[in-house]
Each structure stands twice: as C-alpha cells, then as structure tokens.
Amino acid sequence: xxxISWGLKSAVATAAVGAALLAGVPAANAATDTAHVTVSPHDxxxxxxxxLHVGDCQEDNGTITLNSDGTxxxxxxxxxxxxxxxxVWHASFDFYxxxxxxxxxxxxxxxxxxxxxxxxxxxxxxxxxxxDAALYSAVDLNKSIQHSSC
Numbered sequence: 001x002x003x004i005s006w007g008l009k010s011a012v013a014t015a016a017v018g019a020a021l022l023a024g025v026p027a028a029n030a031a032t033d034t035a036h037v038t039v040s041p042h043d044x045x046x047x048x049x050x051x052l053h054v055g056d057c058q059e060d061n062g063t064i065t066l067n068s069d070g071t072x073x074x075x076x077x078x079x080x081x082x083x084x085x086x087x088v089w090h091a092s093f094d095f096y097x098x099x100x101x102x103x104x105x106x107x108x109x110x111x112x113x114x115x116x117x118x119x120x121x122x123x124x125x126x127x128x129x130x131x132d133a134a135l136y137s138a139v140d141l142n143k144s145i146q147h148s149s150c
Contacts, residue, residue, distance in 0.1 A: 043068040047141040056082040057150030070133030075126035086113035096143040
C-alpha cells in the first residue's frame with residue numbers, strides 16, 4: 001500500500017506542477033517538496049545611439065546590449081570623412097542606476113582602422129564583454145553614457 005500511496009503522491013505533485021506552469025503560478029506554491037522546477041529566464045536590454053560625430057568621424061546606430069547572464073555586446077557602424085591615415089573610433093561606457101549611482105564601466109572598444117572615400121566606406125564592427133550579472137537589474141540604460149573619441 002505504501003508503494004501505491006507514494007506513486008499517487010508523486011502523480012498528484014507532478015499534475016500540480018504542470019497545472020501551475022500552465023497557469024503561470026510558481027511550482028513551489030503548487031506542490032509539495034517532491035517536485036522542484038528551476039526556471040532561468042534570459043533577459044536583455046539595449047540602448048542605441050543614432051548618429052554621433054567626433055572630429056571627422058561618425059558613428060551610426062551604436063548599440064550596447066546587456067544580458068542578464070552577465071554578458072554584453074557593442075555594435076556600431078563608423079566612417080570617416082577626411083583621413084587617409086586610418087582613423088579609429090574609440091568607445092567606452094559608464095553604467096548607472098536610476099538614482100545616478102555609478103555601477104561599472106566597460107571598454108575601450110576600438111573600431112577597425114578607417115579611411116575616407118567618396119562616399120566614405122562604412123565599417124561595421126562590434127565587441128563582447130562580461131560584467132557582474134548581479135548588477136543587471138540595477139542598470140538603467142537610459143542613464144548610460146558613451147565616451148567617444150576618434
């Protein structure tokens with residue numbers, strides 16, 4: 001009889017967890033401690049700078065992305081209008097909370113060497129980085145600052 005009782009308890013717990021997942025209720029609230037469900041959502045947030053100019057260089061659609069797992073990426077398109085010697089766009093970032101507390105900095109990320117032309121060639125490039133994942137939820141990307149030079 002114990003075997004039937006244990007099997008029934010397990011079946012009820014499994015059904016409760018399944019029903020809870022369908023209803024969006026945490027499984028821990030729906031079943032006894034015989035069922036354990038771990039959910040690891042992957043979340044990300046991004047900020048985009050439209051068009052920036054530094055000297056004779058231009059950045060278009062620079063995008064910084066932070067992922068909840070503590071990884072991030074930077075992508076941009078850059079160009080230069082008046083150089084044959086190879087300009088390089090340099091970008092670094094400061095990240096803050098909504099209240100303005102500085103959390104961390106990333107970069108300097110460097111573009112490929114750029115030359116002008118008519119029209120100037122566009123250079124698509126990017127970089128990846130990592131940061132303390134525990135800071136992810138505190139970052140307000142509306143407060144992030146890109147520091148650029150070329």
